[in-house]
Amino acid sequence: MSSGGYTASELLAVMSARLLADGQVVFAGVGIPLLAATLAQAVNCPGLTILFEGGVIGPIIEPGKLPPSTNEQRCTKRANMVLGSTDVLLLLQRGYVDFGFMGGAQIDQFGNLNSSYIGDPANPKARLPGTGGGNDISSLTQMIVAMKHEKRRFVETVDFVTSPGFLRGGATRRDAGLAAGGMYRVVTDLGIFGFDDVTKRMKVVALHPGVTLEKVRENTAFELVAGADITVTAPPAQRELDVLRRLDPERLYIA
Amino acid sequence: MGQSYLDLRRTLAERDRSLHEKVVSLEEAAGLVHDGETVGIGGSTLSRTPMAMIWALIRAGKKRLSCSRGIVSSEGDLLFASGVSDHIVTSWFSQGIVWGISKVMRHHVERRIARFDEWSHMAMGLRFRAGAMGLPFLPVRSMLGSDVRRERPEPREMVCPFTGDKLLLVPALNPDVAIIHVQRCDAYGNAQIDGLQFMDIDLALAANRVILTTERIVSNDQIRRAPDQTKIPFFAVEAVVEVPFGCAPHECGGVYEPLFRHMDYYTSLVNADPVDGMREYLERYVYGPKSWIDYLGLLGLDDLLDAARRGRSIANE
Numbered sequence: 001m002s003s004g005g006y007t008a009s010e011l012l013a014v015m016s017a018r019l020l021a022d023g024q025v026v027f028a029g030v031g032i033p034l035l036a037a038t039l040a041q042a043v044n045c046p047g048l049t050i051l052f053e054g055g056v057i058g059p060i061i062e063p064g065k066l067p068p069s070t071n072e073q074r075c076t077k078r079a080n081m082v083l084g085s086t087d088v089l090l091l092l093q094r095g096y097v098d099f100g101f102m103g104g105a106q107i108d109q110f111g112n113l114n115s116s117y118i119g120d121p122a123n124p125k126a127r128l129p130g131t132g133g134g135n136d137i138s139s140l141t142q143m144i145v146a147m148k149h150e151k152r153r154f155v156e157t158v159d160f161v162t163s164p165g166f167l168r169g170g171a172t173r174r175d176a177g178l179a180a181g182g183m184y185r186v187v188t189d190l191g192i193f194g195f196d197d198v199t200k201r202m203k204v205v206a207l208h209p210g211v212t213l214e215k216v217r218e219n220t221a222f223e224l225v226a227g228a229d230i231t232v233t234a235p236p237a238q239r240e241l242d243v244l245r246r247l248d249p250e251r252l253y254i255a
Numbered sequence: 256m257g258q259s260y261l262d263l264r265r266t267l268a269e270r271d272r273s274l275h276e277k278v279v280s281l282e283e284a285a286g287l288v289h290d291g292e293t294v295g296i297g298g299s300t301l302s303r304t305p306m307a308m309i310w311a312l313i314r315a316g317k318k319r320l321s322c323s324r325g326i327v328s329s330e331g332d333l334l335f336a337s338g339v340s341d342h343i344v345t346s347w348f349s350q351g352i353v354w355g356i357s358k359v360m361r362h363h364v365e366r367r368i369a370r371f372d373e374w375s376h377m378a379m380g381l382r383f384r385a386g387a388m389g390l391p392f393l394p395v396r397s398m399l400g401s402d403v404r405r406e407r408p409e410p411r412e413m414v415c416p417f418t419g420d421k422l423l424l425v426p427a428l429n430p431d432v433a434i435i436h437v438q439r440c441d442a443y444g445n446a447q448i449d450g451l452q453f454m455d456i457d458l459a460l461a462a463n464r465v466i467l468t469t470e471r472i473v474s475n476d477q478i479r480r481a482p483d484q485t486k487i488p489f490f491a492v493e494a495v496v497e498v499p500f501g502c503a504p505h506e507c508g509g510v511y512e513p514l515f516r517h518m519d520y521y522t523s524l525v526n527a528d529p530v531d532g533m534r535e536y537l538e539r540y541v542y543g544p545k546s547w548i549d550y551l552g553l554l555g556l557d558d559l560l561d562a563a564r565r566g567r568s569i570a571n572e
Binding site: 128 | 300351371375383400402412420454456509569
């Protein structure tokens, strides 16, 4: 719990929920993304449509009954439609989805995400669970990523590109055949980050209250683009925190 | 690469595709799976996992099965640790995000005891779909440019002859056998699935044979009253086994939710020690029980009834 009376995970959920707008279609992963999308729906986006990779369109998640992944019946509560998981993923390819919304274990300066290996993939220090739908979502739509800001997670080059950001920057993503989508925002417990229009390097968009640029740099293992236009976010409102804590009373994801 | 198109057709042509009864025991069904075969697993993560069938395959001492599933949860631990499978093809493999990273998966993959081939979730789905469509591949716009693609030798890139777009071609998956658990089916194998279907329809049609396990066998008359609910046709199915709580400790939509207490116990045991913990678990819950019913007894009536109460509540308003 920080001095502001909220945890880092709560800050992540609130800040990323604010990036969503009413009427959008959001493809959400489990954990903070699911929570944040549900929070946005409850606070200011009643017309937000959530998709889950298990094959769900527009559910209403019940407070206190968060699903253990996006593949169980809890994800289907009061949904408009359930369909096959291949078909819900194909909605991304067709272009129905405004934002993909995921957590991240390791990210680099071009927004590439790694959830497959720590260390050399040929001889890894650790095998991680892998992509799931992450590669599809980040290949096929605009992405919002919510993750803890630590130096070991914000690396110059990821060990393995599980979910593509802008690959090696510039036009390399388009050249690889990824015609649409790309990283839009990375939300951390320190600030909000975007990507330079031309180089596609990660840049500072906003800092959370009380966070300095120096602190962000100390916790980032690559050079961040930082212009004069950096703003400061408004702290989480009590109403946002109340809704969040009602959604996750067991603090599965917001501890 | 996979089997030839004509071989796949010949396998179907040789099967009795008439409307006939095919109810067998769990043990008899396990006998229909042979060492070294490719096995497609229905459901996803903690949902509609054909756990009873996997349990029976382990007890039958199967070897070298190559298993594929959209997302793999704790059943992958059991398949690896029991020695039944040394190869899993999937998009994600761990018990579940709330339990962290499976130490059992890590132990087997990092020590090269077994292989975990990673594909994107949609690529897995389109591989089964290509198999179901009788096509050798399907094109996809994901995986391009990533190391997930780079690490896989199978896919090919092509330039679309109509638009010039760059596409990735993923090869069909036609498993020798699919094991799928459903809420209900008749004795002929007409399977009705409630809720999430995952990739099961494509998987069933792609596979050379399908073993269905089901919470309950209903009459063919009941199936015919709601044929729109039938998701897998009888002629795709080789065997039907009635297994109540056949996914436990995972869930079967609308019937029971996961047995979370058991999953907490299981993950803390095996993630603390992926070798001895798994040995203890397999001995106690897989090799030890006299029957599936005996296994359910070990899971405990309290937990089963609680899971069933939660499972049915999905329909509550």
